[in-house]
Structures are given as C-alpha cells and as structure tokens.
Amino acid sequence: MTRIVPAFVLAASLALSAAQISFAQTAPAEIVKERQHAMEQNWTEYYRDIAQTLRSGSPDLTLVATKAAGAVDHLKKLAQLFPPGTGRDVVPTTRAKPEVWTQRADFEAAMTALADATKTLGDDAKKGDLEKVKADWTNTAKACGACHGGPKRAGGKFRFEEQ
Numbered sequence: 001m002t003r004i005v006p007a008f009v010l011a012a013s014l015a016l017s018a019a020q021i022s023f024a025q026t027a028p029a030e031i032v033k034e035r036q037h038a039m040e041q042n043w044t045e046y047y048r049d050i051a052q053t054l055r056s057g058s059p060d061l062t063l064v065a066t067k068a069a070g071a072v073d074h075l076k077k078l079a080q081l082f083p084p085g086t087g088r089d090v091v092p093t094t095r096a097k098p099e100v101w102t103q104r105a106d107f108e109a110a111m112t113a114l115a116d117a118t119k120t121l122g123d124d125a126k127k128g129d130l131e132k133v134k135a136d137w138t139n140t141a142k143a144c145g146a147c148h149g150g151p152k153r154a155g156g157k158f159r160f161e162e163q
C-alpha cells in the first residue's frame with residue numbers, strides 16, 4: 001500500500017539537514033526564543049483571526065482560507081525549531097518537555113495532524129462550506145490540544161505548565 005505523505009512533510013525533512021547544519025552555529029537559547037515566538041505567532045498571526053471571524057455573525061471564508069494557507073506555511077518553519085539539544089537541561093526557559101525528543105514520532109505526528117487539519121479547514125473555506133469549516137475548526141483546535149492546552153499557561157503532553 002502506498003503511504004501518502006503530505007508534500008510539505010517531505011519538503012520539511014529535506015530542509016532539515018540544511019537547517020540542522022545552520023542550527024549547529026545557533027545558540028540553543030536563540031532557537032528556543034525563536035520557536036516560542038513562532039508558536040506565539042501561530043495564534044496572533046493566523047488562528048486568532050480565524051477564531052474571531054468564525055465567532056462573528058458573518059464569517060469571512062476568504063479570510064479563513066488565506067489565514068489557513070499562511071498557517072500551514074508557518075508550521076513548516078516551526079517544525080524545524082525543535083532540534084535535539086534545546087530541552088530544559090540546556091535552556092531552562094523552554095517549556096518543551098523531554099517527550100518532544102524521547103517520543104519524537106508522536107511529536108511529529110501531532111505537528112503533521114495540525115497541518116493536515118488546517119489544510120482541510122482552508123480547502124473547505126475555499127469551497128464556501130461554512131458547516132464543514134466549523135467542524136474543521138473544532139478539529140484544528142483539538143490538534144493544538146494534542147500537545148498542550150489552550151490557555152497560554154496550560155501544560156500538556158509536550159509542554160510544561162507555566163510556573
């Protein structure tokens with residue numbers, strides 16, 4: 001049976017070796033800062049706008065499609081910001097749990113699941129199917145929850161609770 005691998009995952013893994021080479025010169029604390037910023041941007045640049053318009057009386061599905069596409073792109077970069085050697089033992093300010101590295105396959109699957117859910121959301125928004133978009137949005141939010149809770153301080157499978 002042929003396994004269908006999303007194109008961006010392939011692209012991400014091809015880019016990984018080059019990224020790891022450049023990370024070798026980047027201080028782990030810088031990488032942590034960059035990924036926390038990138039995670040924050042998930043919400044402030046993409047998903048918050050989707051949440052807001054879907055809650056409004058007249059959801060803008062064009063905006064949902066644009067933001068979803070942007071988020072999928074952003075996730076490709078974000079996925080590369082978790083190289084080994086950037087856990088709490090090295091950088092105390094990170095909230096990434098050791099499971100990010102000890103359960104790598106699960107972690108990567110959770111990242112892919114978020115990208116896939118977001119892609120479906122964007123595709124259904126393009127088709128103008130509001131009912132599907134609403135269901136897709138629930139799935140997307142659940143995909144964030146696979147790693148950590150919604151509130152900024154919340155912990156989860158892959159994130160320490162904020163102290």
Ligand code: HEC
Nearest residue numbers: 036039040042043094095096110111114143144147158159
């Ligand atoms: C594959 C796992 C994974 C998924 C999926 C995921 N996150 Fe995260 N997220 C993390 C980890 C790990 C951290 C902690 C990073 C660190 O501190 O180094 C984090 C941190 C954050 C932070 C805090 C950033 C900071 O400044 O400390 C926010 C906000 C956030 N995520 C939002 C989201 C949103 C919104 C989604 C869904 C659209 C999402 N995340 C999906 C793993 C994930």
